[in-house]
Amino acid sequence: MGLIDIARSKSPWILHFDAGACNGCDIELLACLTPVYDVERFGIINIGNPKHADVLLVTGTVNKRSARVLRNLYDQMPEPKAVVAIGACALSGGVFHQCYNILGGVDAVLPVDVYVPGCAPKPEAIIEGVVMALGRMQEREQARKRGAA
Amino acid sequence: MAQRTVIPFGPQHPVLPEPIQLKLTLKDEIVEEALPHIGYVHRGVEKAAERMDYTQNVFLVERICGICSFIHALCYCQGLERLMGLEVPRRAAYLRVIWSELHRLQSHHLWLGLYADAFGFESLFMEFWRCREMLMDIFEKTAGSRVIISACCIGGVRRDISDQHLQETLDTLEALEAAFDKSSDVMLNDYTVKKRTVGKGVLPADKAILLGAAGPVLRASGVEQDARQTGFAAYDELRVEPVVETAGDCYARAKVRIRECRQSLDLVRRAIAGLPDTDIAVRPKGRPNGRTISRVEQPRGELLYFLAANGTQKLDRLRVRTPTFANVAPLVHMLPGCEVADVPVIVLSIDPCISCTER
Numbered sequence: 001m002g003l004i005d006i007a008r009s010k011s012p013w014i015l016h017f018d019a020g021a022c023n024g025c026d027i028e029l030l031a032c033l034t035p036v037y038d039v040e041r042f043g044i045i046n047i048g049n050p051k052h053a054d055v056l057l058v059t060g061t062v063n064k065r066s067a068r069v070l071r072n073l074y075d076q077m078p079e080p081k082a083v084v085a086i087g088a089c090a091l092s093g094g095v096f097h098q099c100y101n102i103l104g105g106v107d108a109v110l111p112v113d114v115y116v117p118g119c120a121p122k123p124e125a126i127i128e129g130v131v132m133a134l135g136r137m138q139e140r141e142q143a144r145k146r147g148a149a
Numbered sequence: 150m151a152q153r154t155v156i157p158f159g160p161q162h163p164v165l166p167e168p169i170q171l172k173l174t175l176k177d178e179i180v181e182e183a184l185p186h187i188g189y190v191h192r193g194v195e196k197a198a199e200r201m202d203y204t205q206n207v208f209l210v211e212r213i214c215g216i217c218s219f220i221h222a223l224c225y226c227q228g229l230e231r232l233m234g235l236e237v238p239r240r241a242a243y244l245r246v247i248w249s250e251l252h253r254l255q256s257h258h259l260w261l262g263l264y265a266d267a268f269g270f271e272s273l274f275m276e277f278w279r280c281r282e283m284l285m286d287i288f289e290k291t292a293g294s295r296v297i298i299s300a301c302c303i304g305g306v307r308r309d310i311s312d313q314h315l316q317e318t319l320d321t322l323e324a325l326e327a328a329f330d331k332s333s334d335v336m337l338n339d340y341t342v343k344k345r346t347v348g349k350g351v352l353p354a355d356k357a358i359l360l361g362a363a364g365p366v367l368r369a370s371g372v373e374q375d376a377r378q379t380g381f382a383a384y385d386e387l388r389v390e391p392v393v394e395t396a397g398d399c400y401a402r403a404k405v406r407i408r409e410c411r412q413s414l415d416l417v418r419r420a421i422a423g424l425p426d427t428d429i430a431v432r433p434k435g436r437p438n439g440r441t442i443s444r445v446e447q448p449r450g451e452l453l454y455f456l457a458a459n460g461t462q463k464l465d466r467l468r469v470r471t472p473t474f475a476n477v478a479p480l481v482h483m484l485p486g487c488e489v490a491d492v493p494v495i496v497l498s499i500d501p502c503i504s505c506t507e508r
Binding site: 016017018019020021022023024025026027028030031034035036048050060061063065066069073094095096098099100101102119120122 | 274
């Protein structure tokens with residue numbers, strides 16, 4: 001594992017996008033950053049710029065209007081990247097699954113690496129989701145390097 | 150020569166946890182016009198409420214907004230209880246007040262933190278959110294969940310709070326108040342904070358009424374209006390005086406919310422002290438029929454539900470009017486003339502809850 005890979009696994013920067021949530025998951029996600037959970041201990045920083053981000057955290061169902069923004073954000077993130085879907089709505093649409101404006105879960109638009117269930121999931125679960133996503137990201141990166149060699 | 154630029158503010162922006170887009174037309178650094186574009190979190194809750202049973206809808210309306218979910222459920226249940234002629238037991242009414250006020254406290258803490266973050270005071274943000282976790286622990290202890298507590302049901306509340314948990318709640322509030330004194334002092338008296346908030350985004354009282362502002366935004370402009378005065382749940386016995394400030398700027402809006410936090414602390418204590426010993430719920434009988442309007446006070450202002458039932462299991466119509474929607478028009482009025490660096494502070498000062506607005 002090269003230096004950059006090590007650095008990335010020790011300090012992943014996250015980008016959060018609310019694709020149509022009720023706020024519950026967003027607030028729990030923000031709570032992860034604050035003193036009681038404090039993910040900055042693990043080098044995790046919430047960043048506003050998709051071009052600096054490693055992990056995309058998506059909360060909420062995807063609707064027709066937010067799908068375009070979500071796709072756009074994902075495309076702007078540099079490789080390697082991972083997507084974590086947070087909460088019942090991001091998994092399948094949750095309580096809103098048959099509403100007219102809903103396309104479905106996040107996987108209707110993006111390839112999802114980790115699904116964090118719950119309504120709303122606890123901050124501990126969200127942190128574990130990010131850590132799992134890092135593992136997936138690393139595996140993929142190593143496989144890509146082996147393929148290139 | 151001054152140059153005109155259009156800047157899209159949002160939908161994905163570090164200061165906004167939720168997506169809303171403001172197209173800002175700038176003349177150099179000064180905002181000339183702000184146009185809101187919404188629809189990023191529209192889910193279609195009102196239509197879904199016609200498809201589901203009226204009992205299932207309690208869980209649906211809770212998920213309109215995760216910050217004040219209990220108050221949404223309260224407003225909906227209250228409307229249905231009126232249609233079905235149910236008298237809620239007094240203990241349930243008091244428990245509803247306790248949970249509502251705890252939700253208001255946690256929502257205001259959340260807002261004060263985000264607001265501090267909007268003008269770049271990160272340690273104050275962390276401090277408010279550290280205190281907020283105490284409230285989340287109360288929710289988890291008393292209702293079993295941190296965010297969406299599902300404690301309200303048609304005819305009362307789903308669970309009781311034991312005496313031991315009531316005592317622990319009081320102890321936690323004691324610790325919370327001590328911490329709140331310190332951090333709210335910074336918010337109100339710090340030189341830098343005042344520089345960023347005093348005189349920014351002024352909304353005069355006549356404009357606030359004309360544009361239909363609600364909640365703390367309206368009260369910070371000097372208009373005395375609070376839906377809790379109508380005396381729903383147990384507010385008829387626990388009287389509430391509206392918190393009013395007159396300046397109408399961002400500083401006044403923060404001050405209103407800080408004073409409301411103290412009011413909520415007081416209300417929770419009074420409600421716990423006067424908690425009657427009755428049942429916590431009555432069983433609903435029959436089906437709802439007729440039309441009604443239900444009003445409650447949310448942390449962000451007045452929430453209004455219109456319910457139309459037809460005597461079957463499904464409702465004809467559920468209409469939700471949320472306070473943030475009422476506050477978008479005042480926001481569009483506040484922005485022109487301000488500097489672009491003040492836009493996040495002014496946007497945050499109305500406490501936007503987009504998931505409520507768009508449902």
